[in-house]
Amino acid sequence: MTLRLGTRGSALAMAQSGTVAQAVRDRTGRDVELVEIVTTGDRSSAPIQTLGVGVFVSALRDALVANEIDFAVHSYKDLPTAQAKGLVIAAIPQRHDPRDALVARGGLTLNELPAGARIGTGALRRIAQLNALGRRFEPLPLRGNVDTRLRKLAEGEFDAIVLAHAGLTRLGRAGEATEVLDPLLMLPAPAQGALAVECREDDAELRELLAALDDEYTRAAVTAERALLAELEAGCSAPIAALAEVAEGDDGPEIYLRGAVFSPDGGFALRLSRTGTLADAAEVGRALARDLREEGADNALGVQHDPHP
Numbered sequence: 001m002t003l004r005l006g007t008r009g010s011a012l013a014m015a016q017s018g019t020v021a022q023a024v025r026d027r028t029g030r031d032v033e034l035v036e037i038v039t040t041g042d043r044s045s046a047p048i049q050t051l052g053v054g055v056f057v058s059a060l061r062d063a064l065v066a067n068e069i070d071f072a073v074h075s076y077k078d079l080p081t082a083q084a085k086g087l088v089i090a091a092i093p094q095r096h097d098p099r100d101a102l103v104a105r106g107g108l109t110l111n112e113l114p115a116g117a118r119i120g121t122g123a124l125r126r127i128a129q130l131n132a133l134g135r136r137f138e139p140l141p142l143r144g145n146v147d148t149r150l151r152k153l154a155e156g157e158f159d160a161i162v163l164a165h166a167g168l169t170r171l172g173r174a175g176e177a178t179e180v181l182d183p184l185l186m187l188p189a190p191a192q193g194a195l196a197v198e199c200r201e202d203d204a205e206l207r208e209l210l211a212a213l214d215d216e217y218t219r220a221a222v223t224a225e226r227a228l229l230a231e232l233e234a235g236c237s238a239p240i241a242a243l244a245e246v247a248e249g250d251d252g253p254e255i256y257l258r259g260a261v262f263s264p265d266g267g268f269a270l271r272l273s274r275t276g277t278l279a280d281a282a283e284v285g286r287a288l289a290r291d292l293r294e295e296g297a298d299n300a301l302g303v304q305h306d307p308h309p
């Protein structure tokens with residue numbers, strides 16, 4: 001039977017789903033058809049922070065639960081930290097580049113942009129890190145599909161924009177990046193650049209097919225990054241960044257996790273790291289979140305402390 005792959009209709013989502021569909025065809029010989037699903041996030045152009053969590057995801061999950069599609073591909077970083085009931089992330093394919101990219105008019109790099117440069121980005125995490133550079137850049141709100149963002153840059157609304165390098169690459173527009181940003185300057189969002197392939201928990205046959213697409217190192221890295229996010233996320237949409245990398249250590253592969261929290265104005269920036277084994281990925285993430293909290297992350301995250309506990 002033909003497998004139904006639910007996808008958003010944006011060019012980025014179609015590219016991501018197309019790649020996964022082809023990988024499933026190649027590995028299993030099964031037919032895969034794309035079924036377009038419109039999400040709340042696609043319908044609205046309001047700032048993401050005002051729309052709530054899961055705006056790009058809920059409609060796809062509803063279609064999975066209702067058996068209208070068999071599996072779905074999400075940008076992992078768009079997923080709420082809570083796993084949906086009755087569904088499972090059956091595969092996390094290999095992630096190629098988690099970093100952010102700068103696209104600037106005139107081919108400029110971050111270092112070459114003048115003070116006051118207007119930099120388009122809607123993400124608090126990126127705004128805070130731009131501010132933390134102390135270069136008096138002017139971050140301005142920017143939303144929309146990757147193509148829309150690039151068009152607004154070309155039209156002169158901004159001097160530069162910041163967006164995920166993976167998104168540019170998947171649209172065949174990586175050549176337009178004028179700099180791929182070093183994570184020391186711009187630590188990416190947890191799970192940025194990774195895909196989540198989701199299906200029904202009780203669909204054992206499909207789970208087994210999809211498991212062939214899973215990449216062990218990417219899964220460990222994403223697990224650590226997302227565990228950090230979940231542990232810190234005390235009901236806030238605060239600027240949290242995390243990046244885990246896997247390197248060969250003396251006793252096998254090791255995970256190196258960096259995490260950071262910022263106040264929106266960039267005045268408070270806290271960056272810490274931890275290492276551990278792949279099997280401990282989730283605990284590495286939680287432990288780093290606790291470290292961040294001990295060093296004052298709550299100051300940035302706006303957590304209310306009860307003065308009379």
Ligand SMILES: NCc1[nH]cc(CCC(=O)O)c1CC(=O)O
Nearest residue numbers: 075078163164166167192193194
């Ligand atoms: N929030 C929107 C979104 N979700 C996933 C990506 C890019 C691809 C990815 O990170 O996997 C983007 C655009 C961006 O951040 O520039």
